[in-house]
Amino acid sequence: MKVTIVGTGYVGLVTGACLAEIGNDVFCVDVDPRKIEILNNGGVPIHEPGLQEMLRRTRAAGRIQFSTDVKASVEHGDIQFIAVGTPPDEDGSADLQYVLAAARNIGKYANGFKVIVDKSTVPVGTALQVRRVVAEELKARGLEGSDKHGVSVVSNPEFLKEGAAVDDFMRPDRIVIGIDDDHAGQIAREKMKRLYAPFNRNHERTLYMDVRSAEFTKYAANAMLATRISFMNDLSNLADTVGADIEAVRRGIGSDPRIGYHFLYAGCGYGGSCFPKDVQALAQTARENGHTLRILEAVEAVNDDQKEVLVNKILRRMGEDLRGRTFAVWGLAFKPNTDDMREASSRRMIEALLKRGASVQAYDPVARDEAERVFALDLADRADDMKRLHFVKTQQDALTNADALVIVTEWKEFKSPDFAHLKGALKAPVIFDGRNLYEPEAMAELGIDYYAIGRPHVELDPNGSRH
Template identity: 95%
Template sequence: MKVTIVGTGYVGLVTGACLAEIGNDVFCVDVDPRKIEILNNGGVPIHEPGLQEMLRRTRAAGRIQFSTDVKASVEHGDIQFIAVGTPPDEDGSADLQYVLAAARNIGKYSNGFKVIVDKSTVPVGTALQVQKVIDEELKTRGLEGSDKHRFSVVSNPEFLKEGAAVDDFMRPDRIVIGIDDDDAGNRAREKMKRLYAPFNRNHERTLYMDVRSAEFTKYAANAMLATRISFMNDLSNLADTVGADIESVRRGIGSDPRIGYHFLYAGCGYGGSCFPKDVQALVQTARENGHTLRILEAVEAVNNDQKEVLVNKIVKRMGEDLRGRTFAIWGLAFKPNTDDMREASSRRIIEALLRRGATVRGYDPVARDEAERVFALDLADRPEDLKRLHFMKTQQDALTGADGLVIVTEWKEFKSPDFWHLKSALKTPVIFDGRNLYEPEAMAEMGIDYFAIGRPHVELDRNGSSN
């Protein structure tokens, strides 16, 4: 099938590569010539495991192309996926300017029946806005009402985890498709059924529903996952106060099959391109419709506060004035296996340490370049703080001579370090662990002062061993 993908971000690139992998003829278009140049030169503008290899195969097979030619992209695909960004507006609502611009281009250059697929995360009612914009363009061209130029707008939200997006697309647990129940919708349904047939051969994974329900489903799914994270983070702070171990609590409640273990880990807050903006957008949608989503407002507030918890532990241990102190930061991206720095907890933590006069040495296996770019913008009006922020090539470079280690992202290489070497490298053998990677008792036995999230702190005696 001929497919066009509008937007070459995480969702667009993964969708395009995976659809090309199973044999479709895919045209990826983007208004950013820099991205297209990178892709045409064999590179990938984002870090996503398995994506570069898949793009290399499909490009060599001639099944995927990249261009800034909007007219050619519209003419190419019978199915037009809109996979552009929907950043939060000032009030937290989703900014749909890029979605509607893509829709306008489709209406401007449409040359036959098109299935327009909203793949971007968009609020309820967006499909109707897309339809109106395309109708306006067709009317301008004198093509309204022409069967040849009819179209159907479909909602097909993505459920991809950054760091595992390729696998999620190729082995989906569900495919949600929202389609209108009319003649054009029936034509669109047949095309979408054919497109996704390879993913349904062993098990039917497609859930058909009305368009508004499909749009709502994406927000509801992310809101539920964000709620589980904030729920555990809220409990972890109480566990700190009452002396309980949140890891034991997690195992105790997660063993209940009605609850399960997924997204039930305490930490230093969620980030990324999805959970923060989707929770905000759903809350704002409720307000616009006269409702208050009290649980989600609390979810957002808890997450916002949670990004300061690790800093509060550092201040309690070392004092408010951190001038002359150096901290090693392990992990900059918002989660492992990605270089995405959007809403990353490391940004809040590092800025707070710099504001208190500390020097920070950050390390991340893949996000170093992106972190440098982001912090240059974040700290543009704080040049003195920016001078005290250094990005290191190895975790050892960050560690040597530091007054403490702060773990922010749970990369695999951080899970089993040489603790005796780590202890000797640090000026002060103290770890502030925002992801609960280690056991408090084991750290204390090695003479490491260990502070985690919602886990008991084991006091060390004067000789550096546990009491």
């Protein structure tokens, strides 16, 4: 099938590559010539395991192309996926300007019946706005009401985890399609059924519903996952106070099949491109409709506070004045297997350390370049602080002569380090672990002063022994 993907960001690029992988003829378009140049030169503007190899195969087979030619992209695809960004507006609502601009272009250049698929995360009612914008453009061309140039707007939200997106797309647990129950909708349903047929061979994974319910489903899913994270983070702070171990609690409640273990880990707050903005957008949708989603308001507040928890532990241990102190930081991306720095906990934590006069030696196996770009913007008016932020090439380089190690992202390579080398490289054997990678008892036996999230701190005597 001929498919157009509008937007070569995270969702668009993965969607385009995976649809090309199963044999479709895919045209990816973007208004950013820099991205298109990177893609046409064999590069990938984002880090996602397996994506570059898939793009290499599909490009070599001639099943995917990248261009800034909007007219050609609209003429190419019978199915037009809109996969552009929906950043938060000032009030927290999703900014739809890029979605509606894409819709306007489709109406302006449509050369036949088009199925328009909202793949971007959009609030309830967006499909109606997209349809109106397309209708305006068709009317301006004198094509309003033409069966030949008709459209059907479908909601097909993505459920991709950064770091596992290719596998999530190729082996989906569900495919949600919201579609109108009219003649155009029936045409669209048949086209979408054919497009997703390869993913339904073993058993039917597609859930058909009305458009508004499909739009709502995406927000509800992310809000639920964010709620689990904030719930555990809230409990972890109480565990710190009462002397409980949040990891033991997690195992105790996660073993209940009604609860399960997924997204039940305490840490230093969630980030990324989805959870923060989607929680805000759903809460704003509620407010616009005269409701208050009290649980989600709390979820966001807890997450905001949680990004200060690790800093507060550092300050209690090291003092408020951090001038002359150097901290090793392992992990910058908001989660492992990605270079995404959006709403990453490392940003708040590092800025707080720099503000108090500390120096930071930061390491991330993938996100270094993106982190350098982001912090250059974050600290644009804080030149002195920027001078004390150093991005290093190895995790060992980060440790050299540092006063303490701070772990922010749970990359696999951090899970079993050489603790003897770690102790020798640090000025003092102190670890602040924002992801609970190690066992407090084991750290104490190694003579490491270990501070985790919601886990007991085992005191060491002055010579470094446990007592």
